[in-house]
Amino acid sequence: MSRERYEMVVGLEVHVQLKTRTKAFCGCSTDFGAPPNVNTCPVCLALPGALPVLNERAVELATRAALGLGCKVNPVSIFARKNYFYPDLPKGYQISQFDQPLATGGSVAIGKNEAGADVQIGITRLHMEEDAGKSIHDRYPGATAIDLNRAGVPLIEIVSEPDLRTSADAGAYLRTVKQILQYLDVSDVSMEEGSLRVDANISVRPPGQTKLGTKTEVKNMNSFSAVERALEAEFERQCALLDSGGRVEQQTLLWDGARETVRPSRTKEGSHDYRYFPEPDLLPLKQDEKWIGDARSHLPELPDARKKRLVQEFGISPVEVEQLTATPALAEYFEAVARVSGDGKAAYNWVMGEVLAALRASSGDITHFRIRPADLAQLLNLVRDATISHTAAKRVFALMVETGKLPAQVAADEGLLQVGDEDAIATWVDEVLREHPEEGTRYLAGEKKLQGVLVGFVMKKSKGRADPKRVNQLLSARGG
Amino acid sequence: MAVTREDVLHIADLARLGVDGARADALTKELSAILAHMEVLSAVDTASVPPTDGIGAEGTPLRPDERVSPLMERTLESFAPAMRDGFFIVPRLATHEDPAESGA
Numbered sequence A: 001m002s003r004e005r006y007e008m009v010v011g012l013e014v015h016v017q018l019k020t021r022t023k024a025f026c027g028c029s030t031d032f033g034a035p036p037n038v039n040t041c042p043v044c045l046a047l048p049g050a051l052p053v054l055n056e057r058a059v060e061l062a063t064r065a066a067l068g069l070g071c072k073v074n075p076v077s078i079f080a081r082k083n084y085f086y087p088d089l090p091k092g093y094q095i096s097q098f099d100q101p102l103a104t105g106g107s108v109a110i111g112k113n114e115a116g117a118d119v120q121i122g123i124t125r126l127h128m129e130e131d132a133g134k135s136i137h138d139r140y141p142g143a144t145a146i147d148l149n150r151a152g153v154p155l156i157e158i159v160s161e162p163d164l165r166t167s168a169d170a171g172a173y174l175r176t177v178k179q180i181l182q183y184l185d186v187s188d189v190s191m192e193e194g195s196l197r198v199d200a201n202i203s204v205r206p207p208g209q210t211k212l213g214t215k216t217e218v219k220n221m222n223s224f225s226a227v228e229r230a231l232e233a234e235f236e237r238q239c240a241l242l243d244s245g246g247r248v249e250q251q252t253l254l255w256d257g258a259r260e261t262v263r264p265s266r267t268k269e270g271s272h273d274y275r276y277f278p279e280p281d282l283l284p285l286k287q288d289e290k291w292i293g294d295a296r297s298h299l300p301e302l303p304d305a306r307k308k309r310l311v312q313e314f315g316i317s318p319v320e321v322e323q324l325t326a327t328p329a330l331a332e333y334f335e336a337v338a339r340v341s342g343d344g345k346a347a348y349n350w351v352m353g354e355v356l357a358a359l360r361a362s363s364g365d366i367t368h369f370r371i372r373p374a375d376l377a378q379l380l381n382l383v384r385d386a387t388i389s390h391t392a393a394k395r396v397f398a399l400m401v402e403t404g405k406l407p408a409q410v411a412a413d414e415g416l417l418q419v420g421d422e423d424a425i426a427t428w429v430d431e432v433l434r435e436h437p438e439e440g441t442r443y444l445a446g447e448k449k450l451q452g453v454l455v456g457f458v459m460k461k462s463k464g465r466a467d468p469k470r471v472n473q474l475l476s477a478r479g480g
Numbered sequence B: 001m002a003v004t005r006e007d008v009l010h011i012a013d014l015a016r017l018g019v020d021g022a023r024a025d026a027l028t029k030e031l032s033a034i035l036a037h038m039e040v041l042s043a044v045d046t047a048s049v050p051p052t053d054g055i056g057a058e059g060t061p062l063r064p065d066e067r068v069s070p071l072m073e074r075t076l077e078s079f080a081p082a083m084r085d086g087f088f089i090v091p092r093l094a095t096h097e098d099p100a101e102s103g104a
């Protein structure tokens, strides 16, 4: 196969919407889903005489993102005009940053190689820019509808080095960056709502060659898996092209998810000649060392640090901690349950089992989950103290989700409190032996392996309330 | 550094400006004259003069992330050439006749 004669070389550009209440350069709301053009003003409509004023919070979040991705934040960065004409860009230029970006030179670890060393992907730069509006081409025949609610929404663009060698690595890089940004709480990072977008630069070369091949840019992917599939498709296309004696042409391609293929964008020739120049309406952005230092010391705990700490503190395995730290909200929920209950293993089992199942069933998210961590911890403690059985606990959990009541209350109301009382258990054991004479006789005659079956009968008879430990002890005493 | 006729036509094209032959020749002269003047300025020895990034050593002023009601004297409908259901309406772009392709 031709693809084995080439190596894939990929760099990614990730655009992320910052979590601000207002736009980058004006006080318009950034709320998603408002009626068209409601969140606009003279600045983001580019009315004559309007001037941009930079949003402090956007600078703060962009700086936090840069530091969290290991970048050096530049004390002076310059905004620049990126000129192109498109109806969703009312000014005729996008305010971005060009030769003096906010931050440069970061890296993220996306996993381990065969030798066990971290695979580091370099981040060339991170800069601030504003989003364009939205063009809708399929709403009215012969016309394009423009909604400028998004125009001027603050973004950061994170540009990676061409360090990625497989589509799987590209996927891992995107998931890692997304997770870091979630932990930093700088963005909603939702591809569905458009707060995270990815463009890919891809070229191929024979393994061992250091010079980069001619790259193409692939756009229009709507999920991380679409990015991976688009890279595979474009890799195949470039390999086949070279094998047949052709040449890769530098161009922009669009991923067509329905056809699982890329096709050339019909964007006008020369549209990439952006004629950047410094934005005369904005002075350089200056952040002194103290400000940057403060931002660094206030960084939230990052995913890797969180994983290490949870493994150490709660005795869970590296595989388990990966699941628990998938999102910061899940990790925080787990940690609260584990801390209050004092049992990391049980907390893991319940969070990954019952809690996630309940969330899936209700399409809810953990932040708004009805059972608060302290109440789940209380339920775990009821099981630990043998106040209720594990089976009963699952029933109590379901009722807690339904009613919002506390576990002890639910257990009492439902008569699920476990019975440890010797007399009661002895009565149930007697009854079971009477009702199942065959198993009973064989067990009493020394057939030990029947003990489990008999415990099961007792549990059933007690509707799960008998303490199985006591039942076992009592049966052993009889059979012994 | 002189501006060529090709530079002028290229920039005009990027700016979506229609420039005819005579105007292109005139602009080539004018723009070259402006650049020639820049070269005069560049000849001044500024080695001992600190660079000026802009007015104000503090850098660009920042505003709090607070919503401000837009200061619109008139409604969008009163100045937009065409609107429908709240959208601005523009002619469909020749490069985007396929509705699946959106964004620049």
Ligand SMILES: [Zn+2]
Pocket: A023, A026, A027, A028, A039, A040, A041, A042, A043, A044, A045, A152
């Ligand atoms: Zn605005």
